[in-house]
Amino acid sequence: MKEHTLILLLFLVISIAIMGLFLVIFQSSKIENETGMQNPKKKRFFFFIILASILLVLLSITIPKSPYFQYADNSPAKVVYIAAQQYVFLSSFQAITLDNINTEAIEVPANEVIEFRVTSLDVNHGFAIYNDKAELVTQTQAMPGYINKLRWKFTEPGKYNILCLEFCGGGHSFMRSSFTVK
Amino acid sequence: MASISLKRITSTWIITVMVLFVIAILFGITMRFNQGKLIQISPTSFYSIMTVHGLTMIGIWSVAGLAAIHYLLSRYLSIPTSISVFAFIFTVLGVVMLWSSAFIGEFHAGWTFLYPLPFKVAWKSWATPLFLSGLAVLGVAWLVWSVGILYQILKKYTITQTLGWQHFSTNPSIETPPLILISTVSLIGIIVCLLSAVVLLVLFFAEYFSNGAYSNDPLLMKNITYFFGHTIANETLYLGLASLYELMPEISKKPKFKTTWYVALAWNCTLVFILTAFFHHLYMDFVQPLGFQMIGQLASYFASLPAAAVTAFSVAVLVYKNQIRWSLSNILFFLGVMGWIIGGIGALIDATISNNIILHNTLWVPAHFHTYNAMGNVLFSLAFFVWVANDFSDLPVDSGIPKFIISLLVLGGFGFVLMFYLGGAMSIPRRFALYPPEFNNLSWLATLGGWFAVVYLISILFIFFTILKKCLKVFSAS
Structure with a gap:
């Protein structure tokens, strides 16, 4: 069972139990002889x-x-640089700065540790990786002036989508990109 | 004993809060229906509405909590009504400024207005300074009000007495009423977070007026923003609990809650933990020092335990196998505790770092905070509103549980948040005017959530009209 489903089930079971407990306590207040x-x-x-x-x-x-x-002791097989800006993701195997803006299609190997070095060239953005089943796999934030290093090992080959998960302005919901795992 | 002037300003707050609440719910329904493609508004309008919705909701329930403790504390202390009137005038001014910046100036940086987004102007250029000035006006109003109340508490009790420290000894010299204890803890938190908002606004204005000579640090600004936002949201909830401790036993015709060593300990722990729990908002900023991330999870876990466990257990002892005279106000308190605990479980799951990586900024976030607000804190304040409205007039006091209203409230409220939880578990991002293509088939969740919110709104309107006549009565009383 997927982690997302487990979390939801855990929450629903606990919530229903709490509701049941409150119902029992409420019903008990309708007795004639109170004992407390x-x-x-x-x-x-x-x-x-x-x-x-x-x-x-x-x-x-x-x-x-x-x-x-996670994977802190591993050496990454590939380093991918990500620079977010309203409303695109630039991606490259070389560092991206305001003086050196470049972007290229990204293809990384499966079952190897990949390191994403994520920053922003303007405002705060999110860098969230979704698999082809539209499940959120992992994420970090893209913050101007800082580089967040996110390490991940992709076990399933295929196309992965990138969505922005930090509100960044009017085009926020249209900001996306993708890469391939082979 | 509340004076007529205190009754009138409290009544004014209640009517204002309820009107703004209804409008803010309509904003929320508009957003859910847009995500569900039932209606169509532009992304700019969506995000302007989103900005106003968030700020209005946090703001109105903060002032509702402050108005409630101001009123209830008049049983123990004399607090000048003038500070509440001052806060009201400035709150109205601040709200007009914020709404104008969003609806006329098209400002739409969200309630978080995360630096440096307010400076990347995609709206009228005057909207950013108007928005920040509006926040400053609100900050001044609430700071004066909070400091004014705390000052009056400290005129009667020493600081250690307000925090109930004498209850740690075997024979406490004086009993600190729970209302004093919880109000003090909440007010300290509110004052600290409002001061942090002052720092935040000063830093924003420093950059704004420097013409590029000075720029802020985004990580520092993010930390301050969430310290302010997270703390005020939680302290607002605790203000609601202060009303519960004072009123629920009284309305239920049972002995009052007392401060004991464990109640004092719980609220002192809450004061400490809640000021550091905000770090959980920055889990996905890996450059944040690791120690802060660990503190974030630890404080989130243990901020929830003392206050929630002590309150839930105290309410259980009050109700379990005891004959309770149920009415609208104490059933709202009872349901509010349940909603708060369930929302707290959702929050705890999200505050676990290893879960946060797949839940952060998905719909799981609005799911849990809408649960402990709409089905928790709001119900605490509504319970106070219903009780105080009876205090305002000689109209008959309603007795028994209005089953129809409560059924709508529970169905609408929990149905509404359930759609968020399902969306969060399915990885749907939050703050998206429109769902991305991969989630097109799930837009029904938003539509259904919107309809549940309509049901919730109907119950709120019933409650509003139940108390409105009594609230208006106070203006004709001599």
């Missing part, structure tokens, strides 16, 4: 301990999976 919650202090203690434990476990599992650590 028994041992609320004890229940509160365990409630907090369980919640804190869940959060700590989630932290320890998810932090190492952060994108900053």
Whole structure:
């Protein structure tokens, strides 16, 4: 099952459980003889301990999976330079600056670590890579004056689309590009 | 005991907030119907509406929260009504300036107005300084109001008492009412983030007037922008909770909530964590120092735990197996806690860095913040509005749950946000006037979301008309 679907299912299951719990609590307020919650202090203690434990476990599992650590020890097989500007993405295997604006079709190998060096020549943009099933694979921001280095290993060959995911002006939703993985 | 002048200015705030809320919802529906291709507006109009929609929503619920605590704190303190009147006049002025910059000047840099976008002028050249000046006017108004309220609190309580620190000892000398504790925590946060907005605006104006001699650092500007935006959105929610702690037991005819050591600890933790959680907005800026990214996830996780867990548990203890006299106001508080917690789960998922890489700036983001706002914070403020409207007039107090209104509210609200969650999980980008070709087949999600918002709007109109007559009554009272 895809990560996106798992996240959605997890959220829906937890949300329905919370709704159910609130419904039970609400229904319990319609009784004739009120007894209130028994041992609320004890229940509160365990409630907090369980919640804190869940959060700590989630932290320890998810932090190492952060994108900053992915492929950090690998040498990239290819370095792709991306410069965003209203409303295009320039891409090249050579550095792109305001003095050296160039763009070319990008083709990178599958199952190799690729490093994207992403910047912007004007305002903030997003650099989001979508596969041919329109699933968001990975992303970083394109910020003027800074270079964000995004590393990724593409396991599926094919055409990948690039969309801008940071609002950048009137043409934002039309800003796109693509590259090929072989 | 609230004075007649306090009642009148509070009533004025409520009517203004409700009118602007209805208009801002209509803006939202317009955007969803455009994405669903049910109507067609230009991208410029879409983004002008988007800019106004975001700022208006954050703004009106901030002032609603401030108006609520101003009113409720009058039970414990004397706060001059004049600062609320001052804030109202300047708020109206600020809103007119912002709306003019967007609808006449075509300014459309979004509520985030991320540097340097406001300077890449694609609108009338006067719209940028008018927009920034409008924000400055609002900032001054709310800063004066917040500082004024906090000053009055500190005239009665010491700073440690307002934060409830004496509750950490076995025999506290004085009890800090939860309203004082939560209002103080929220006001400190609001004042700090408004001061950061002042810094942000000064930096914008410094570059604007330097004629190219000075330019700002985009990463620093982004950090300040999100510190301001994230913090004010969350503190606004906490203002709503201050009303809940004060009113929900009272309306339910149960003993008042008390500040205990764990309630004090929870809100002190919230004060610290919420000021650093904003880093999660910059996860996808890999040049941000790694430590800040880690703090972002840690603070996001633990900002949610204390306040949410303590509040949810306290509400559960209040209601569970206790006979409650349900009315529109306390059912709104109850549902608001549920919506806030569900929105918080959505936020927590997004604040996890390894998830954020596939959720950042997709529709998952408006999904979670609309959940804890439209189905959380808004309901807290509406609960206060309903309760205070009864306080304004001698008209009969409504009792029981208006099932029709609540059904529309729940169906419309959760249906509306569900379409966002589905869109986010399907990787649809946010802030797109039109969906890109690969998502054309999913534009029905936007249309259906818009229709759910219409249902939500109908319930809001019912609530508005329920309280309007009582709110107007206060102007004819002597």
